[in-house]
Each structure stands twice: as C-alpha cells, then as structure tokens.
Amino acid sequence: MAKKVALLQGNEASAYGALYAGCRFFGGYPITPSTEVAEVMAVELPKVGGKFIQMEDEIGAMASILGASLTGAKVLTASSGPGMSLKQELIGYACIAEIPCVIVNVMRGGPSTGMPTGPSQSDIMQARWGTHGDHPTIALVPASCQEIFTETVRAFNLAEIYRMPVQVLLDEINGHMRERIELPEPGELEVLDRAAPSVPPEQYLPFDPSVGDVPPLAAFGSGYRFHVTGLNKAPDGFPTTRAELVDAEERRQLRKIEAARDLIEKNEEYLLDDAEVAVIAFGTISRSARHAVNALREQGIKAGLFRPITLWPFPERRVAELAKQVKGMLVPEMNLGQLVLEVERVVKGACSVSSLTRVDGEPITPDQIMEQIREVC
Amino acid sequence: MSRRYELRFSGAGGQGLITAGIILAEAAAIIENQYAVQSQSYGPEARGGASKSEVIVSDGPIDYPKATLVDACLALTQEAADKYSDTIKSGGLLLVDEDFVKAPPQGDFKVVRLPIINTAKNDLGRAIVANVVALGAMVALTGVVRRESGEEAVLRKVPAAFAELNKKAYNAGYDRVKALLG
Numbered sequence: 273m274a275k276k277v278a279l280l281q282g283n284e285a286s287a288y289g290a291l292y293a294g295c296r297f298f299g300g301y302p303i304t305p306s307t308e309v310a311e312v313m314a315v316e317l318p319k320v321g322g323k324f325i326q327m328e329d330e331i332g333a334m335a336s337i338l339g340a341s342l343t344g345a346k347v348l349t350a351s352s353g354p355g356m357s358l359k360q361e362l363i364g365y366a367c368i369a370e371i372p373c374v375i376v377n378v379m380r381g382g383p384s385t386g387m388p389t390g391p392s393q394s395d396i397m398q399a400r401w402g403t404h405g406d407h408p409t410i411a412l413v414p415a416s417c418q419e420i421f422t423e424t425v426r427a428f429n430l431a432e433i434y435r436m437p438v439q440v441l442l443d444e445i446n447g448h449m450r451e452r453i454e455l456p457e458p459g460e461l462e463v464l465d466r467a468a469p470s471v472p473p474e475q476y477l478p479f480d481p482s483v484g485d486v487p488p489l490a491a492f493g494s495g496y497r498f499h500v501t502g503l504n505k506a507p508d509g510f511p512t513t514r515a516e517l518v519d520a521e522e523r524r525q526l527r528k529i530e531a532a533r534d535l536i537e538k539n540e541e542y543l544l545d546d547a548e549v550a551v552i553a554f555g556t557i558s559r560s561a562r563h564a565v566n567a568l569r570e571q572g573i574k575a576g577l578f579r580p581i582t583l584w585p586f587p588e589r590r591v592a593e594l595a596k597q598v599k600g601m602l603v604p605e606m607n608l609g610q611l612v613l614e615v616e617r618v619v620k621g622a623c624s625v626s627s628l629t630r631v632d633g634e635p636i637t638p639d640q641i642m643e644q645i646r647e648v649c
Numbered sequence: 650m651s652r653r654y655e656l657r658f659s660g661a662g663g664q665g666l667i668t669a670g671i672i673l674a675e676a677a678a679i680i681e682n683q684y685a686v687q688s689q690s691y692g693p694e695a696r697g698g699a700s701k702s703e704v705i706v707s708d709g710p711i712d713y714p715k716a717t718l719v720d721a722c723l724a725l726t727q728e729a730a731d732k733y734s735d736t737i738k739s740g741g742l743l744l745v746d747e748d749f750v751k752a753p754p755q756g757d758f759k760v761v762r763l764p765i766i767n768t769a770k771n772d773l774g775r776a777i778v779a780n781v782v783a784l785g786a787m788v789a790l791t792g793v794v795r796r797e798s799g800e801e802a803v804l805r806k807v808p809a810a811f812a813e814l815n816k817k818a819y820n821a822g823y824d825r826v827k828a829l830l831g
Contacts, residue, residue: 448688
C-alpha cells in the first residue's frame with residue numbers, strides 16, 4: 273500500500289506526532305510562532321476522545337497538562353518566547369513531582385516580547401536551566417518536518433519512560449516551513465507508555481527508590497491515592513526535610529537520566545570520518561551547515577557535520593572524542609553563543625572552537641559558515 | 650549535487666502569496682513527488698507590509714530551506730520588487746505586476762510584466778484570485794511543475810464553491826504568459 277503523504281508545517285507535524293504517540297490532552301495559550309500546534313490539536317483531539325483547553329495564560333496551560341498527566345493521560349503544551357518564561361515555575365514542579373509531559377517550544381527572538389515572527393535558537397540554555405534548582409533535562413532538536421514528527425513521538429516515549437518533562441525545541445523557520453511527510457502507520461514507530469504500579473494501592477509509594485530510579489506513577493482515579501507536592505518529599509510523597517531523604521531524592525532524579533544517556537542521546541554524523549573541521553549544529557542551522565559542508569568538500573576542504581538530535585543531555589563523550597580527531601570545530605547558532613559554551617566545556621582545549629552567531633531574525637546562511645571555516649582552515 | 654530551483658512569491662501581506670507558495674509546493678512535493686520546501690517570512694501585521702514565500706524544488710533532499718540565489722521571483726508591489734529582487738540569480742527571472750510595479754528593478758535578469766491584479770479584477774471579477782493568476786504565470790514561466798499538476802494542486806486547496814473561479818484564474822495566468830512569450 274502506498275504511504276500516506278502530506279505537505280505539513282513543522283508545527284503541524286509536531287501535533288500529528290503527538291497524536292500518533294497517544295497524546296489525549298492539550299492545554300495551551302496561543303503565541304506566535306507556535307500557534308499551529310494548538311490549532312491542529314484543537315481540531316484533532318475531539319475526534320479521538322481527547323480534550324483541548326485554551327487556558328487563561330501559559331502558567332495555567334502548564335498547570336493543566338500536569339493535572340491531566342496525573343490522571344494517566346499523555347499531555348502536550350506548546351509555546352514560545354515569553355510564554356516559555358511563564359512556564360518555567362511549573363516545569364520545575366513537573367521535574368520534582370516527576371510528571372510526564374511534552375512541551376514544544378518554537379523559539380523566537382528575545383528576551384521578553386523580542387521578535388515574534390523571527391527565528392531564534394536562543395532558548396537552549398533556558399531549556400537546560402530555565403527553572404530553578406538542580407534537575408534533569410531532556411530536549412530534542414529535530415531539523416526537518418519528517419523528523420519533527422518522529423522526534424515528537426520519541427519525546428512522548430522519553431517523558432513517559434523517565435517520568436519527566438521533555439522539551440521539543442523548534443524555531444520559527446522549521447516550525448513554519450512545509451515539507452512532504454510520510455505519515456507512519458500505527459505500529460510503525462515505537463510508542464511507549466509509563467509503567468503502572470505492580471503493588472496494590474495500600475502498598476503504593478509514588479517515589480519508592482527501592483523499585484528503581486524511575487518509580488511507577490499511578491493514575492489518579494485508578495484507586496491509588498497519593499500526595500503530590502513541589503516540596504522535597506519522602507518516598508510516600510509527603511514533604512520532608514530529612515537530609516538523607518532529600519539528598520537521595522535529588523541525586524536519584526539526576527541519575528535516572530545520567531545512567532540512561534546511551535538510550536536518550538541521538539546524533540547524526542555526516543562526513544566526519546576523515547574530517548579536519550567539524551561543524552556542530554542543530555535544528556534549522558544544521559541544514560545550512562550540511563549545505564556548507566557539501567560545498568566545502570567540493571573545494572577539497574575536509575569538513576563534516578555533527579548534529580545533535582538530542583541536545584540535552586548533551587553528547588559529551590562523542591564531542592570529546594571528535595575533538596581529538598579534528599583540528600577545529602565551528603558552532604553556528606541563532607543566538608549570541610550558547611551551545612559553543614557547552615562545546616568548549618567538553619572539548620577542554622583539545623581542538624580550536626570557533627563561534628558563529630546571528631540574531632537579526634535571519635538564519636545563518638551556508639555562505640557564512642563556509643567563509644568562517646575557510647578562515648579557520 | 651542535486652538540481653536546486655528556487656522560487657520567491659513576494660508582495661504585500663494579505664495578497665495570498667504564502668498560499669501560492671504552498672500550492673506550488675504541494676504540486677511539486679505531493680503530486681509530482683519531487684523534493685520541495687516552502688517557507689515564508691512576514692511582518693507581525695496581518696495585512697500590508699512586505700511579505701514573501703519561498704519554494705525550493707529539487708530532485709534530491711533539500712538542506713538549506715531558504716532561497717540562496719533565486720531562479721524566479723514574483724513581485725506584486727513596488728516595495729516587494731525593490732526589497733526582494735536583489736538575490737535573483739544571474740540570468741534569472743523577475744515577474745512583476747505591470748500596474749503596481751511601475752519601476753521594475755534592473756539587473757542581470759529578465760523582467761516579465763503582466764497585469765496580474767487587473768486580470769483577476771477585470772477578467773475574472775475577483776481581485777482576490779490574483780495570487781492564483783500569479784501562480785499560473787509562474788508555472789508557465791518556469792516549468793518547475795507541469796501545468797496539470799499546478800491546476801490539480803489549486804483545486805485541492807480551494808473550497809468546492811470556488812473551484813471554477815480558481816481554475817480560470819490559474820489558466821488565465823498560464824495562458825497570458827504563453828501568449829506573451831509566443
């Protein structure tokens with residue numbers, strides 16, 4: 273049978289990916305350039321028995337998906353710029369209470385209202401550190417409309433399996449651009465669900481470390497009752513200040529991601545085998561980089577592309593290995609130099625690291641990347 | 650390297666240029682199974698302001714999704730012609746509305762003048778289909794998709810009640826170019 277194909281925007285692809293993954297609740301508040309995610313969910317969710325709610329603001333939207341997730345639903349919200357700033361407090365709540373949820377952030381210029389119709393990649397450190405306190409982070413950065421679909425499905429899987437918020441970072445360009453997508457049939461992509469408790473309600477502890485680093489989450493309404501709080505808590509979910517419990521809890525939450533790096537990290541390596549210079553780029557700008565790498569290769573310059581698809585946790589080990597192979601790395605990004613800090617941190621001086629930044633509302637072009645690489649080489 | 654063909658539809662916000670780009674991308678990517686990417690940029694205002702939509706068509710996967718050197722550019726307003734014609738490829742094409750772009754920019758490209766908006770207004774009775782007239786003209790000028798593919802994509806996009814009007818608009822644009830170029 274011929275594959276179902278469609279010309280879809282990245283934002284639309286993200287919404288259809290969420291539906292494919294089994295998302296049945298969307299709480300949101302429209303904001304450019306993310307609004308199409310909400311528009312598709314508003315049309316499609318009622319058809320599959322799901323619920324769409326436009327809340328009073330982004331804080332309420334984030335709160336609504338946490339409540340819905342606690343009933344067992346797979347949940348999504350989408351926002352941008354100042355909307356993402358408002359969501360940060362409740363993203364922290366999702367981290368500490370370990371509530372699975374997916375957040376699509378279609379990045380635009382900032383800070384504050386910034387440039388609503390301009391593309392940006394300036395929220396990558398916000399995705400890592402935007403909410404206060406130590407916490408694990410998973411953020412995915414797909415580049416094409418097809419990949420936005422599949423990575424949104426993967427975001428749901430990761431949220432459910434690791435019981436935490438997962439962000440999908442797009443930008444105004446790949447959120448709004450349209451490409452041909454082959455829509456996977458049900459069963460074609462892996463769809464994972466959160467683990468259910470294996471003990472009866474009277475024995476259930478929502479944060480029981482003895483069952484592993486990701487304790488099963490019971491659904492409200494299924495007979496299990498437990499306490500949910502933003503305070504540090506004991507295994508039974510009630511607040512505690514006992515030093516050893518707080519310490520163990522915080523370390524477990526980071527460990528659940530650190531220990532699973534191999535399962536979470538995902539990169540694409542392009543023409544790196546014999547590369548002397550590596551471009552480290554993600555999302556829309558990785559497409560400029562690929563164009564530049566191809567053109568440079570034709571001119572005899574041994575360039576390659578390393579493209580994180582999982583941005584957080586950052587692929588530290590692989591980038592460190594690469595730094596021993598190449599003479600230099602170039603990090604082009606639509607912000608004033610955020611990812612380059614992470615690259616420098618893991619490269620530790622093993623090769624030169626050069627930064628290329630742009631924040632005028634236009635993408636970094638292949639020409640800009642080629643020019644800077646020629647200077648480095 | 651794959652063959653990359655770049656088109657730009659430009660004018661004022663509200664003229665339907667993003668829709669024209671989407672229809673062309675649909676014709677190329679879905680109907681003809683070519684590779685295509687459609688993107689756009691516009692100001693925050695819903696109407697007015699310079700607006701552009703770009704479509705890249707290729708026989709292989711497309712990396713950079715925006716135009717680099719444009720093979721064919723449409724401009725429905727003087728502002729858009731002045732702002733967006735600077736990256737037309739040497740030997741490329743610029744299609745302008747002859748009534749609204751009084752002073753087409755000069756460069757190493759061919760300028761084609763057509764009364765696009767007035768064709769929609771006077772011949773078809775609806776200025777709103779100027780974008781579809783323009784689409785038909787761009788398809789005729791560039792041959793980037795087949796005539797029938799463009800028409801089919803138009804019909805897929807518009808509501809049934811407006812199918813006939815849009816079909817006429819598309820073919821009016823196509824035929825006007827063919828008549829002009831002989």
